[in-house]
Amino acid sequence: MNVKVFKFGGASVKDAPAIENLCSILRRYSDEPLVVVISAMGKTTNFLERVLTAYYENPSEVPALVEELRQQHEGVLRQLLPDPASVLISLENLFQQLRARLSMSPSQNYDYDYDQIVSFGELLSTTLISGYLNQVGIANTWLDARRVVRTDATFREGRIDWDVTTQQVRAAMLPTLQEGGVVLTQGFIGGTAENLATTLGREGSDFSAAIIAHALDAESVTIWKDVPGLLNADPKRFSDAVKLDRIPYEEALELTFYGASIIHPKTLKPLQNKHIPLYVKSFAHPESEGSVITNCRLSTDVPSYIVKDNQVLLTLFPKDFSFMGVDNLSNIFAMLAQYRIKINMMQNSALSFSICTDNVGNRLKKCIAELRKFYKVKYNDPVQLITIRHHTPEAAEKAVGTKKVLMRQTSRATIQFVVI
Numbered sequence: 001m002n003v004k005v006f007k008f009g010g011a012s013v014k015d016a017p018a019i020e021n022l023c024s025i026l027r028r029y030s031d032e033p034l035v036v037v038i039s040a041m042g043k044t045t046n047f048l049e050r051v052l053t054a055y056y057e058n059p060s061e062v063p064a065l066v067e068e069l070r071q072q073h074e075g076v077l078r079q080l081l082p083d084p085a086s087v088l089i090s091l092e093n094l095f096q097q098l099r100a101r102l103s104m105s106p107s108q109n110y111d112y113d114y115d116q117i118v119s120f121g122e123l124l125s126t127t128l129i130s131g132y133l134n135q136v137g138i139a140n141t142w143l144d145a146r147r148v149v150r151t152d153a154t155f156r157e158g159r160i161d162w163d164v165t166t167q168q169v170r171a172a173m174l175p176t177l178q179e180g181g182v183v184l185t186q187g188f189i190g191g192t193a194e195n196l197a198t199t200l201g202r203e204g205s206d207f208s209a210a211i212i213a214h215a216l217d218a219e220s221v222t223i224w225k226d227v228p229g230l231l232n233a234d235p236k237r238f239s240d241a242v243k244l245d246r247i248p249y250e251e252a253l254e255l256t257f258y259g260a261s262i263i264h265p266k267t268l269k270p271l272q273n274k275h276i277p278l279y280v281k282s283f284a285h286p287e288s289e290g291s292v293i294t295n296c297r298l299s300t301d302v303p304s305y306i307v308k309d310n311q312v313l314l315t316l317f318p319k320d321f322s323f324m325g326v327d328n329l330s331n332i333f334a335m336l337a338q339y340r341i342k343i344n345m346m347q348n349s350a351l352s353f354s355i356c357t358d359n360v361g362n363r364l365k366k367c368i369a370e371l372r373k374f375y376k377v378k379y380n381d382p383v384q385l386i387t388i389r390h391h392t393p394e395a396a397e398k399a400v401g402t403k404k405v406l407m408r409q410t411s412r413a414t415i416q417f418v419v420i
Ligand code: ASP
Pocket: 009, 010, 039, 040, 045, 046, 121, 187, 188, 201, 202, 203, 204, 205, 206
């Protein structure tokens, strides 16, 4: 059986016209077994994060925020369907659960509360869209991803139990898929063995699609996006960005590792392991080719540019007379690991060690305080990290321009600059 897995992100379901467009894309694949993975509508996840903040800090604001969310979903539904009554009942049911949840006091485990509340974004969007599609002739089975995507209890970053998930996904989906049907489910969310909701990290719906494809040995995954495919640079920064047609998994992994934000970094490994190609296609132009990540050779050697803002450059100097050798380095790495500080670039000399990292606020501050017990710490903030894959002197010149370079590093395929 050749199952396709489609993933539609928030932008592709942000309002009624977007959802109608999703519907017209699904009609193009009407006789194929299909799994459709959907994110929360538009900026709903951000909105639910606000609800959560209010829940902790300003509980009196919660009811009005929930009502705003309800009206927004109801508004979209009414635009889509002349007779929305039955779908409205399903949505109202979810809102009742959400209100009940929010009427309890916070558990004081913020990450746990986050997942129980923020997971409603995807439950709402899929309930709305599933109901709409059923009424306009795209029969589909709505599936609660919390029941099939099994994670541990690492809230906000649930770790997948692959064996249980595979079993549950197959048991829940194969009956529908074997009849050529459509299964519709949520991205981003999963559940523990105790039936608690978990989430997989922001932008995690891509990863959900990969998990499901892996479990089903799917033929392919397609991520429908508001761009024509995978580009060699962010078009908002580089007006001459070009589409990459065919990208090997390894190259795509490198690009996401360095911060290309187009695909969630955890998405690719499960697909690569099973040789499942990942298509990135434009939801505005579903007929056009898009890009594919697969087992192949890179189709061009055009440079790819990844720019990360809001970086911090730390330079550490031992306070004693020691060199920056393995003892110091292992001490530093242990502290970085303890505070989950990610290294985006690093370099050492006899007497110093520098790293470029994301500014993760408080966690970084605490880590620096700890480091200062042993090292003199200098830092530059904010800086920008520019990474170029398949670099050329012209590409470096174009990306760096007149900016001041604080640190640079070159390997055969990659060049990186920390600049201000
Ligand atoms: N709705 C979630 C988020 O905005 C997951 C996703 O869109 O992939 O992060």
